[in-house]
Amino acid sequence: MHIHTPIITSNDCEGAGELFQIETSNEAREPAEKTHFFSVPAFLTVSGQLHLEVMAGAFTHVFTFGPTFRAENSQSRRHLAEFYMVEAELSFTESLEDIMQVMEDLFKTVTSTVFSKCPRDVELFHKYIAPAQKDRLEKTLKNKFVIISYNEAVETLKQASQTFTFKPEWGCDLQTEHEKYLVKHCGEVPVFVINYPYDLKPFYMRDNEDGPQHTVAAVDLLVPGIGELCGGSLREERLPFLKSRLQRLGLSDAYQWYLDLRKFGSVPHGGFGMGFERYLQYILGVENIKDVIPFPRFSHSCLL
Numbered sequence: 001m002h003i004h005t006p007i008i009t010s011n012d013c014e015g016a017g018e019l020f021q022i023e024t025s026n027e028a029r030e031p032a033e034k035t036h037f038f039s040v041p042a043f044l045t046v047s048g049q050l051h052l053e054v055m056a057g058a059f060t061h062v063f064t065f066g067p068t069f070r071a072e073n074s075q076s077r078r079h080l081a082e083f084y085m086v087e088a089e090l091s092f093t094e095s096l097e098d099i100m101q102v103m104e105d106l107f108k109t110v111t112s113t114v115f116s117k118c119p120r121d122v123e124l125f126h127k128y129i130a131p132a133q134k135d136r137l138e139k140t141l142k143n144k145f146v147i148i149s150y151n152e153a154v155e156t157l158k159q160a161s162q163t164f165t166f167k168p169e170w171g172c173d174l175q176t177e178h179e180k181y182l183v184k185h186c187g188e189v190p191v192f193v194i195n196y197p198y199d200l201k202p203f204y205m206r207d208n209e210d211g212p213q214h215t216v217a218a219v220d221l222l223v224p225g226i227g228e229l230c231g232g233s234l235r236e237e238r239l240p241f242l243k244s245r246l247q248r249l250g251l252s253d254a255y256q257w258y259l260d261l262r263k264f265g266s267v268p269h270g271g272f273g274m275g276f277e278r279y280l281q282y283i284l285g286v287e288n289i290k291d292v293i294p295f296p297r298f299s300h301s302c303l304l
Contacts, residue, residue: 003055005048005064005087010040011254018071019043020081044069047273050204050258052089053235056269057261063088065276073299077288078176078226080277082297089271096217099232099270100192103221104145106274107190107229111141111283122284130285136188136224137283145190150174150215153182153193160185170213171197174220179227190229191222203245204258206234206270219272226282232272239263 012019022042036042048064055062068085088102115122115137126134148156157168157178166175174182174193183191198207198214205216221230236242239262246252246259280292290296295304 001055001059001062003048003052003059003062003064005045005051005066007045007067008038008042009045009051010038010042011050012043012046019046020069020071046070047085048087049089049271049273052087052271053204053258053269054261056089056091056271057266060091061088075298075300076176077290078278078281080289080293080296080298083278083289083293084276085273086276087271087273089269091267091269093270094234094268096194096219096234096270099234099272100145100147100194100219100221103192103219103230103232103272103274104190107221107279108141110279111137114283125284125286133283133285140189140223143189145192145221146186147192147194148182148186149194150196151213153178156182156185171199173200176227179220179222180225183222183224183227188224190224192219193222194219196220201233203242203249203251203255204233204235206236207241207245217270221274223282225285225287226278229278229282230272230274232270234268234270237262237266237268239266 008022020043022044024037045068047068048066052062052064063086065086066084067082069082071081072079090099090102093099151170153174154168154170157164160181162181164175164177166172166177168178182193183189194217195208195215196218198216201216201218205218208215208217217234219232220228223229236245239259242262243252243259246255252259277289277292280286281289284292286292290298
């Protein structure tokens with residue numbers, strides 16, 4: 001079921017603090033006597049996931065497709081401040097493999113459909129922009145995506161002959177240069193990296209309870225030339241685990257409604273999100289993400 005999740009929200013789903021805050025023109029002029037229009041601080045959404053989790057309790061399989069906003073001070077070739085994202089949430093799943101299968105099926109089905117419905121448009125890009133991209137995509141559609149753990153990824157990077165700008169260490173996030181190397185190392189096909197360190201990921205990801213190298217049931221899909229295309233996880237449906245983590249982060253009051261979803265009955269569930277512009281970048285072979293959206297928004301640029 002397609003859910004229209006709100007663009008204005010009081011939640012920071014990713015927990016990274018990279019949000020655009022909303023205020024009225026009056027609030028901007030009179031900061032000393034500021035009263036919020038919504039009575040609480042409001043932001044442009046960074047993800048519809050938390051709202052999808054609400055709806056997944058009633059409708060089992062739900063998705064949304066709409067604008068997403070990140071206040072990242074980045075002008076890289078793969079970042080935008082405003083972009084579109086397709087997100088899905090699936091109830092009654094206890095397996096990260098189930099989530100990965102949906103991600104892989106989505107990518108292959110949509111790509112095959114684009115090739116069959118818009119052959120001339122795709123051929124134009126593959127002829128003049130990225131001549132080798134057609135063969136790479138055909139290889140991708142024919143093969144199963146590779147699966148490696150975060151531990152395996154870090155060990156592979158440590159053993160690489162390549163010198164990285166950011167030294168790969170367990171407990172640190174994978175940088176774009178790491179992601180691209182891993183894809184190349186695995187044969188230039190999409191790669192799932194699973195089971196990331198607990199402290200690297202947001203509060204809602206399910207604790208794997210796996211001892212000293214504490215991880216969560218998270219997955220990122222890396223693709224050639226781009227790096228991360230999709231990110232997902234099993235969600236923490238166990239109230240004591242979720243409550244404990246939110247208390248440690250000082251977020252219990254802000255997310256009491258989220259705790260109540262578990263308190264009054266929840267089911268094992270998980271989901272993922274895929275950036276639409278990055279998807280277009282990959283299948284068309286376009287180097288800069290700003291070239292696949294009509295009106296790109298990024299730091300220090302908001303024309304028209």
